[in-house]
Amino acid sequence: MKGKMNTILVLLLVLSIAIMAAACDGGSGTTVGTPSQTTASGGATTSPSEDEPPRDPLTVKMLLMTSGNNPAEMAKVTAAVNQITVEKLNTTVEFTEIAIADFVQKVNLMLSTGEQLDLFQGLFLYQSFYANGYLLPIDDFAPYYADIADLLGPYLDCGKINNVQYSLPNLKDIAADTCIVFRKDLIHESNIDLKTIKNFDQLGDALRILKQKYPEMTPLAGGNQGPALGVALVNFDDNCFIDPMTDDGLGVLMNPTKSSEVTNYYATDSFAQMAQFAWDWTKEGIIAWDQLNGSAEQVRAGTAISYLYAWAPKTIAEASANSGHAMEAWRILPEGNALAGNSFFWNWCVNSDTKEPERVLELLNLMFIDAEINNLLAWGIEGEHYQVVDREKGVIDFLEGHHTGNVPYFQWTKFSLPNNFLQYVLKGDNPDVWKETDEWNKSADVSLAMGFSVDQGKIATQVAVCNNVVEEYRNALLGGLLDPATEIEKFNAALQAGGIEEIIAEKQSQLDAFLAAKGN
Amino acid sequence: MNKKLRYFKRSIPFYIMFLPAFIYFLINNYLPMFGIIMAFKNVSFRDGIINSPWVGLTNFKFLFASADAWLITRNTVLYNVVFLVLGQLLGIFVGICLSEVRNKKAARVYQTLILLPHLMSMVIVSYLANAILNENYGLLNRILVVLGGEAINWYADAAYWPYILTIIRIWASIGFSSVIYLSSIVGINEDYYEAACLDGANKWQQIRHITLPLIKPTTVTLIILGMGQMMRSDFGLFYLVPLNTGALFRTTQTIDTYVYRALMTLGNTGMSAAAGFYQSIVGFLLILGANWLIRKLSRELALF
Amino acid sequence: MMVYSRSDKIVKTLANLVMIVLSAGALLPFVVLFMASISDNDLIVRLGYTIWPRGFSLEAYAYIFDNISVIGRAYLITVFVTIVGTFVSLLVTNTAAYALSHDRMPLRRVLMFYIVFTMLFNGGLVPTYYVYSQIVQIRNTLPALIVPNLLCSAFNVILVRNYYRFSIPSTILDSARIDGAGEFRIFLRIMLPLSLPITATVGLLTAIIYWNDWQNGLYYLSGPEYFSIQQVLRVMSTDLMFLANNSTNTGVTRNLPLSTIRMAIAAIGIIPLLLVFPFFEKYFVKGITIGAVKE
Structure with missing residues (x-):
């Protein structure tokens, strides 16, 4: 009797599980597909909408990144945006507001269960989204985003994965460049001229001067983002930046504009040199790593003088605001050395489940070229949320009595909007910042691996193991906690044991195949 | 057969009472369990879980491929054994102490206060731990220096961390376990103690001969259930509290932190499902074994 | 009346001493x-x-309470969810525990196993989300904060079942059954009152879990109208961290007291909960239960 009941119970469970599995599967049978309708009329550069008859209304759901406090008058702004989009495209936008803190779980869940979300950004999950097939290949719809392609120029390739267009980068600072920002007042007091510093040895001398003059402060600080010399991917031999290609830095391009040879960065002289600086300088006390507090926070609190930071034309203003002091930057490599690699963090992607990709892309296209929409989303409604100070230069200010904390529409996440270059600049900031950013983007060197993406399927085990090794050693070495004389060897032995050779070989063969296909 | 049927009939009210929980666990736990098959698949959600290709045991490889595989398992199990044993001993001890506080106001104050650590997230605990352990301004080093010792960089030497983590864990969980034991001590019939008193038994004898034997079922149950969690670890405790410091991995790396670090950049659903499955199956076998053993020793105390 | 010997006093003093040290x-x-x-x-x-x-x-608090209406509503939601959730949870837990404590129920071991098994295996987030979004369709409702993962835990069921089995004399049940009382009546009139210490304990632990939960809000709510206090506080602090640490990716400039906000957020989450404790704790005091019912 009991045995029988057990069997029934088990059967019941198996049955329910089977039903579930089948149900879960049902929603997403036919997907990644060929364009459903006739795409594009010729290769016209004009918007295809012009010669079409009036069309049906369409609702597009678009991700809008927010920070913790959602703007109070979002509904009002959405209505204003829709006035434009409905008039021009008969398309209504519904913004799915997701806090950055929630991004990973929420967007993942929405996509994996097939909820409607037509336009979204990938952030940390971009490659995982690609691997899961959530990203629609959009090459076939090129005419619908022709304006975006024009605006992006060569950076269009940043949205490619192995020569297929999967996404469209935001217009913002796209290139990668690194600097160290210093408190302006203190380096002037110490008579240090940043322009005369040419290499790390001279940087060390400058830090020593600062240490002597301000013994109670850390000359160069690391923080809870990482050690003081943490993310400076510099190739000392060739005086250029390294293209890490993937987040883990397992297999990099040491000289990305000239050579496509995938190298183990952790076995190079550049890494050893950097670790040696970290070790020596930590002992000397001219760098230090406070793992609890942000480095900008330390400068603000008066315990640190400088820290490593990404360089872009907006950097000085940004770093000065973050650290509460006027800052000055020392760029690690001479100007013109910025590197354009795989910038995909804020790229816009179209869901492969989307019913009408043409019209979704059309909408995105409009959002890239329409200044009004960009400024509605960035700053709200003119006269209600801000006032224009200088229309020609695009400078605005809050209304009287308003500030970032109490204006009923304030979006902290302006950088995530499609076209940063169309956004007004707040009074007091550099009004030419976008023009300078554009020029700086265009001046950057292009990595050979731009548009390349590694399929880690075959090397997942090795990557998983090596990730743990990297976590164990990298920051400890770059933070001056381990003696490079003995530990780099152990580090590399552990990487070897974890299979870094296979990772590099696999990346190399994929990269070679990519470059060959690109050449054709 | 008839007797059985009669038992069934008589038990109908019990089945009805069990029904809400039965349905809840069916929906909340058993329906989603089909997800376990992801451990054996190369998951692509767009293709659906069912249509994703089978990959056998590939997803499990990364758990054993590392040179540290043994170390990680050892750490996880050893910490759990220590936490389980100390947790019960101290839980019982503090539970008895609490029950011996007869001043009601004082008892409530104590109960409230010892549960405070249970309310703090590990993020906050990691900052508070740093207030004590920081090399420059931490409380511990300041005391050491005053006593004439040398300041120690606690975050650089793995040897200290088994003690540090155990202390933090006990500090954080003692309120929880002692309150559970308190509830079963409070449930002991007062008559027993009164009778013992009349026989001239002192407090210590009462504790030994009445309290301890009567809370044995709770202890046994907690230990059996603890076996099921042998391969799991509190991620916050092992990742956040040591500030993700590489130099401490030898004593702070557990299965959960290893998996997290391994999959950070990969985001591989199949591999994380495999890790969960591995932890579950070992826990499952341990719980079956423990229950079997207890059943041999005392039928009544076994869980099932 | 109890007779206090010298050793009793020593034990009492020691107990107090231990508790004072631990509390400190x-x-x-x-x-x-x-x-x-x-x-x-x-x-x-x-x-x-x-x-x-x-x-x-007070800069940190000023920042948090900048949005007082959001915080106020979130507190209300949390209080509601905690009260209703704890109540329903205790009901489901206690009935199941009572059933499982009954020795002569056929299938008792199987059902016990059914419960324990849920502590070991789980299908992961996506399948669970699928069940609650597609089959039970609970998203964007208040039950979404109460039901998934929190309503009933195997651990609690087993704790209460143990109490019923080992701490309540079976003679009480037997005599009630001989008097002709039905099982539901016995449960409500005898078992529930007798099990106050364990019910209060489980109730307190459940209330803490409901109070501290933000994951259900994260997964099952898309708009902020039902956000609980922990959800609001968590989004606030993680976003601050993100914006502060990723200015390279975000370009956001913001001058905020991060270290103190973090602590203020923790304090705001914990302090109101302390007010709830005494409500449960009055049932923990020894000697009030069995005697009270037996009369």
Whole structure:
């Protein structure tokens, strides 16, 4: 009797599980597909909408990144945006507001269960989204985003994965460049001229001067983002930046504009040199790593003088605001050395489940070229949320009595909007910042691996193991906690044991195949 | 057969009472369990879980491929054994102490206060731990220096961390376990103690001969259930509290932190499902074994 | 009446002493946390945390309560969810536990196993989300904060079942059954009152879990109208961290006292919960239960 009941119970469970599995599967049978309708009329550069008859209304759901406090008058702004989009495209936008803190779980869940979300950004999950097939290949719809392609120029390739267009980068600072920002007042007091510093040895001398003059402060600080010399991917031999290609830095391009040879960065002289600086300088006390507090926070609190930071034309203003002091930057490599690699963090992607990709892309296209929409989303409604100070230069200010904390529409996440270059600049900031950013983007060197993406399927085990090794050693070495004389060897032995050779070989063969296909 | 049927009939009210929980666990736990098959698949959600290709045991490889595989398992199990044993001993001890506080106001104050650590997230605990352990301004080093010792960089030497983590864990969980034991001590019939008193038994004898034997079922149950969690670890405790410091991995790396670090950049659903499955199956076998053993020793105390 | 011997007094004194030490050990870190939350952020960064405030600043609280309407509503939601959730949870847990405590119920072991099994295996987030979004369709409702993962835990069922089995004399049940009382009646009139210590314990632990939960809000709510206090606070603090640490990716400039906000957020989450404790704890005091019902 009991045995029988057990069997029934088990059967019941198996049955329910089977039903579930089948149900879960049902929603997403036919997907990644060929364009459903006739795409594009010729290769016209004009918007295809012009010669079409009036069309049906369409609702597009678009991700809008927010920070913790959602703007109070979002509904009002959405209505204003829709006035434009409905008039021009008969398309209504519904913004799915997701806090950055929630991004990973929420967007993942929405996509994996097939909820409607037509336009979204990938952030940390971009490659995982690609691997899961959530990203629609959009090459076939090129005419619908022709304006975006024009605006992006060569950076269009940043949205490619192995020569297929999967996404469209935001217009913002796209290139990668690194600097160290210093408190302006203190380096002037110490008579240090940043322009005369040419290499790390001279940087060390400058830090020593600062240490002597301000013994109670850390000359160069690391923080809870990482050690003081943490993310400076510099190739000392060739005086250029390294293209890490993937987040883990397992297999990099040491000289990305000239050579496509995938190298183990952790076995190079550049890494050893950097670790040696970290070790020596930590002992000397001219760098230090406070793992609890942000480095900008330390400068603000008066315990640190400088820290490593990404360089872009907006950097000085940004770093000065973050650290509460006027800052000055020392760029690690001479100007013109910025590197354009795989910038995909804020790229816009179209869901492969989307019913009408043409019209979704059309909408995105409009959002890239329409200044009004960009400024509605960035700053709200003119006269209600801000006032224009200088229309020609695009400078605005809050209304009287308003500030970032109490204006009923304030979006902290302006950088995530499609076209940063169309956004007004707040009074007091550099009004030419976008023009300078554009020029700086265009001046950057292009990595050979731009548009390349590694399929880690075959090397997942090795990557998983090596990730743990990297976590164990990298920051400890770059933070001056381990003696490079003995530990780099152990580090590399552990990487070897974890299979870094296979990772590099696999990346190399994929990269070679990519470059060959690109050449054709 | 008839007797059985009669038992069934008589038990109908019990089945009805069990029904809400039965349905809840069916929906909340058993329906989603089909997800376990992801451990054996190369998951692509767009293709659906069912249509994703089978990959056998590939997803499990990364758990054993590392040179540290043994170390990680050892750490996880050893910490759990220590936490389980100390947790019960101290839980019982503090539970008895609490029950011996007869001043009601004082008892409530104590109960409230010892549960405070249970309310703090590990993020906050990691900052508070740093207030004590920081090399420059931490409380511990300041005391050491005053006593004439040398300041120690606690975050650089793995040897200290088994003690540090155990202390933090006990500090954080003692309120929880002692309150559970308190509830079963409070449930002991007062008559027993009164009778013992009349026989001239002192407090210590009462504790030994009445309290301890009567809370044995709770202890046994907690230990059996603890076996099921042998391969799991509190991620916050092992990742956040040591500030993700590489130099401490030898004593702070557990299965959960290893998996997290391994999959950070990969985001591989199949591999994380495999890790969960591995932890579950070992826990499952341990719980079956423990229950079997207890059943041999005392039928009544076994869980099932 | 109890007779107190000398050894009893020693035990009592020792017990008090132990509890005072432990309470201090639990309280001190909380004092540090609270003092940090009213400190000056720059001083905290420079000097670290301690048991007195470093400088004095309410900037952190000012930032959090900038959005007082959101916080107020979130508190209300949390209180509602905690009360209703704890109540329903206790009901489901106690009935199941009572059933499982009954020795002569056929299938008892199977059902026990059914419960224990849920502690070991789980299908992962996506399948669970699928069930609650597609089959039970609970998203964007208040039950979404109460039901998934929290309503009933195997651990609690087993704790209560143990209490019924080992702490309540079976003679009481037997005599009630002989008097002709039905099982539901016995459960409500005898078992529930007799099990107050364990019910209060499980109730307290459940209430804490409901109070502290933000994951259900994260997964199952798309709009902020039902956000609980922990959800609001969590989004606030993680976003602050993100914006502060990823300015390379975000370009956001923001001058906020991060260290003190973090602590203020923790304090705001914990302090109101302390008010709930005494409500449960009055049932923990020894000697009030069995005797009270037996009369």
